[in-house]
Amino acid sequence: MNDRDDAAAFFGKVTASTTHELQNVLAIIKENAGLMEDFIQMGPDNLPDLLERVTRCLGKIKEQSYRGVDLTSGLNGFAHTTDRLLAPVNIYEIAKRLIFLTKRVFLQKGQKIVLIDCKNPPSFETDPVLFQKILWHSLECLVEIPEQKSDIRVTIVNSDAGKGIDLCFENPTLDTAYFNRQLQESAKWMDIQTICKEMNLTPSPLAQAPMGIRIMVERTLSIQ
Known part of the structure; x- marks a missing residue:
């Protein structure tokens, strides 16, 4: 499959x-x-x-x-978003819609997802379905980490250093070693890495505050 x-x-x-x-x-x-x-x-x-x-x-x-x-x-x-295998994706807009539609899921788990406003969001060509799946798995990864109940802040990255998205705890209380261990043992994190590799995206843990996950668009992709 x-x-x-x-x-x-x-x-x-x-x-x-x-x-x-x-x-x-x-x-x-x-x-x-x-x-x-x-x-x-x-x-x-x-x-x-x-x-x-x-x-x-x-x-x-x-x-x-x-x-x-x-x-x-x-x-x-x-x-x-299932209509085309490859389509322009506005990172902010697709994240905004997914967070809005899944708000209830995460509130039931005791966590709120907060999307930070972005006035100049980047777009790039990719598979919209799989990109949303990556965002979904990233949120699930963070929500499922034990002993961490902070809200999750989602921020669009749009700078000379690159384009992408950060999903981070607003008030992390975990130490770096514990966070890294929980992430590396997560089946969803392994799925994220596999899918990102196929899509020329780069996932990385953000082990220092703000603690979370970063998904970056590789420069070889068409970015607007």
């Missing part, structure tokens, strides 16, 4: 998380629609604040509708 075939499991996890969020959106809309129906049936004689109650329900429905649009738009864009 090649890396793209194996990516089906990754797509399944992201899709399951997103559709669960969509179910929550629909449940909230349904609940508030039901409340409005009850309020209207009771009428203003029994509910002097009827208009206020209905307005609150409408506000919640509107809020969840926008949330649902964001989720479906993100999921649609995520699904279309």
Whole structure:
């Protein structure tokens, strides 16, 4: 099984998380629609604040509708990354979408992923599916390290030294030797190294603060 075939499991996890969020959106809309129906049936004689109650329900429905649009738009864009084996990838935008769609997964594990804003993000040609899989595995690697519950900060690297992405603990409490040992023993880290080698990307541990993983684009690739 090649890396793209194996990516089906990754797509399944992201899709399951997103559709669960969509179910929550629909449940909230349904609940508030039901409340409005009850309020209207009771009428203003029994509910002097009827208009206020209905307005609150409408506000919640509107809020969840926008949330649902964001989720479906993100999921649609995520699904279309399978369209081409090689395509231009904006590192910031693809990371932003993946973090948004998988927010629930990592919050359930007690960790928040924070993407730092980038005004001039680099793009390069690569396999979008496998690049997202690398980001996913990198986040999983960090989240699964025992005794480290710091939020994870994701920063786009765009300098003369190179282009890429850093995924680091915001407040690391681990010593360097322990972090390196945990990373080297991780099956996901081995997968990251294998996939990166095929894609002309360079993964490296960041053992000093901020502690984490760096993925760099090799200069032989087309970078914008």
